[in-house]
Amino acid sequence: MLSHLIRRVTRRARPAHLGWAVAALLMFASTSVQAIPAYARQTGSACADCHAGSYGPQLTPYGMRFKLNGYTDTDGKGFKIPVSGQLTETHTNPATGKSTTDLTEGDLYLAGRLTDQIGGFVKVEADRTGKNTYNTRLSNVDLRFVAKELKLGGKDLTLGVSVNNSPGFQDPIAALPNASFISPIGVTGTFLSQAAPNGPTNRVIGATMYALYDKNWYGEVGTYRSLPTSTQDHLGYNIASDPGTLHDTGYFRFAYMKDMKKQFFSAGVVALTTHRSLPRSGPSDDLTDLGYDLTYQYLGNREHILQLSYVNILEQRKYGADLFGPGGVAAPDRGDVHDQTLTATYTFHQTYSLSVSHLISSGNHDEVRYPPFGDPNATSNIVTLFWAPFGKDDSYTTIANLKLAATWYRITRFNGRNDNIFGAPPGVRPTNAGDLNAFSLSASLAF
Amino acid sequence: MLSPFPPASRSEAHRGRWLHGVAVAGLIVGWLAASPAVRAGDASAGADVFKSECAECHAVKEGRNKKGPSLFGIVGRQSGSIADYNYSDALKQAQWTWTQDKLHWYLSQPAKTANPGTKMKYDGLTDAKQLDDLLSYLSSVH
Incomplete structure (x- = not known):
């Protein structure tokens, strides 16, 4: 979605608006899903037990287990209303264009347990689209059935089924793009990225089966199909970003994770393969995503927490349609796209966090698909400093929270260039990658 | 000089x-x-052990139950005695007193070995010093 909107911006908007658009979209990404107070009420736990910075989205190993257990863990004190809300006010200051201050997002969460084996997470999101206008859409969905405390060969075994609408969102380690909400921006992106143009995020429905064996070995397999365009429209999505028809889609995940209480690490691989027809009546493209991810957490006594993650996803494409550019130049019938994300987050006292991400989107040279230079490469950084005063055991409240965040968005390369990234002809003011930079201040209240 | x-x-x-x-x-x-039950641990170090080993499921604040019951005043307390916490049948039937020795025995092995049927999921703390430190800390929480 990010990429799609950026592409729309690059085609239609004046350069002065580019930074605003990118910033708004990145900000949307960075505030997408946070700690859910309904879960805190259900479990008696503090936000900080599941999220290092008390507001998320980075999960602690305990938060991962809560997700793996289907959001069903409880303090045993009966039924709790599984509803939460979040409001976000944002001041955006782009490198070019006007600064704005708006109530940018309102969220409703249906999140919690139905029974000891069934639980879920559903987010309905209203995003500001203009003066006093908001678009309401069904955001992330993850409904689970889980069988806990099984034994296999004398070892613990957890089995579960997840019905969800974003491949990777359901992942317990939460490093994959649809779970971390961090994806490289650019004119292209892998199918596992939430920034992919016409990507599957929130526009598909799928089911995966997962297993956690001996607390350390995680495996998952599943399939997805895209929602009909009419359903996407009803759910609040512009059908121009339809992911197309998906056939023979497979999602595979395997990871080793080790919780040592004071430290945690994981190493995993992920794959997604599909035949995608876009437009739906058109020929089919073969897409295969192959990725790996590495994470490490130093938790210690929770005073100083360091979280590192690296995600590397390669997408191999075989295009089904012949495509010709100006002058009859034929586009290659194959291509690779590559997303890389490196994120480091330091959290002090479970309250103050500094997060730095380095994002790279790259791909093969393709004059036809990636005008004007044929180079899709983009590099960017996101730096976020935030304060979440509540949500700890000793806080004024453990079941509601506030987050004040300052975020810098820095784009150093777009369309493979630093300068004149859209190839403006002589006499026309060029747009440089730095013109897309932005700074924002946001206040989020979760309750 | x-x-x-x-x-x-x-x-x-x-x-x-x-x-x-x-x-x-x-x-x-x-x-x-x-007092053979008293263990020579470092309560301050035990607070850190508590944060890394126990705090996700237990609070030390009186009346604050999480997945596990509050550990305020745990040393010397009768097992299964917090009125508004829903204990497992296994722990309700245990009928023991959480002395330091009992806690030492209980926490040095998997909880489900010590008390089959318990809801508590804990593999045990095998580091003797950390366990002594933790027990000293828990003794100070009252």
């Missing part, structure tokens, strides 16, 4: 401190002999 004591006074001071040390040591030995 400057000294706060003249030679004679320094000698008396040494003797006084030695006697004081003997008396304190005697008291400690006697106290330990009389």
